[in-house]
Amino acid sequence: MIATPDRTPLPRAFFDRPVLEVAPDLLGRLLVRTTPEGPITLRLTEVEAYDGQNDPGSHAYRGRTPRNDVMFGPPGHVYVYFTYGMWHCMNLVCGPEGRASGVLLRAGEVIEGADLARKRRLSARHDKELAKGPARLATALDVDRALDGTDACATGEGGETPLRILTGTPVRSDQVRNGPRTGVSGDGAVHPWRYWVADDPTVSPYRAHAARRRSS
Template sequence: MARKKTPAIAWPGTPLPRVFFDRPSITVAPLLLNKVLAAADGRAGRIVEVEAYAGAIDPAAHTYRGKTARNATMFGPPGHLYVYFTYGMHWCCNCVCGPEGTGVAVLIRALEPVHGLALMRAARPRTAIDRDLCRGPARLTQAMGIDGAQDGIDLVAAAEGFTVLDDGVAPPEGLVGSPRIGISVAKDLPWRWSVPGNRYVSGPAAPRSPPLRERRG
């Protein structure tokens, strides 16, 4: 059955083009910081924390052992949303990256809410403070209204209710990747990035590289 089309995204900005996602996940991940995940109903959050997962070379990736019904979207075209269920209770969302068939993606770990907070609060009524609405991959899917129905939607087309926008805020410069969190294998790979000093990040802030004059010493 074809998905029902939804109204155009109202949050100002330009949807990221397919070519943005058609690169390795470890390239795309830090560039997604400060972009905006937006919904047609007005909910929007600035991406402040991400993790890259790299398919067949990454034991922590869902696609490490090949294609299954659960991870099929991650093997699909870049620029689509891969949504999966975990721990029997939570949804998490990822931006599919790289050429079709490679099985790589970027997990969105945290958002800074920027619009539609009333809808987010209604979706997470037990959340005591706004800081916790989207601070973590399961919280943000609840707050944004993302679940299994969104698995496979095209973020680039922005016609199925969700997209990722560039509204002119550049990603932080000089970031250094840090170890991913919440996984049991390949924990030391430095494929997690976050906006330094942002209070909505779900784990320890990712470091910046030292200034060039310090590195020369």
């Protein structure tokens, strides 16, 4: 039988830990995107850890800039970046504050609001592809730079937060797999800091970083 997911919000202390502890612990958690048309809820199935220190793959590796500013702030906030001229990807900032570590949310299973997600992901042939990949995930949830810096652990009764993280059903450690990060080039590729749920159909296919040739 399937246990009902726990909809208790994750406390900020959850994120105020080393990123390599937080990343695998995020699998099976729920990400709730509140939109005017209703909520879209995702069960996280694939993530990647990025350490702000000594990690050439991290956007924070070369210091603080306007783009990555949020990563240097408090844990539990959302860092959204724009890449490849077209796409957005989202991370959750981890502790301690100032270390600028974060977890890239790479894939998930839409468990609520699939009708809303489908409207933004017209090319998806199956629901399992709605959030199969970091840019698809952000597209399905209507996440862009406007949500950069959102507090996913906000507790106030008053304001609806556009993004929240709930306890969900954590994945048993023997169901967690890990391997090289996708799309990371150079020295940053050596770390096996991609984590996913074993045999889950919503996990994105592994792609080694492709070196691009100049076009004329």
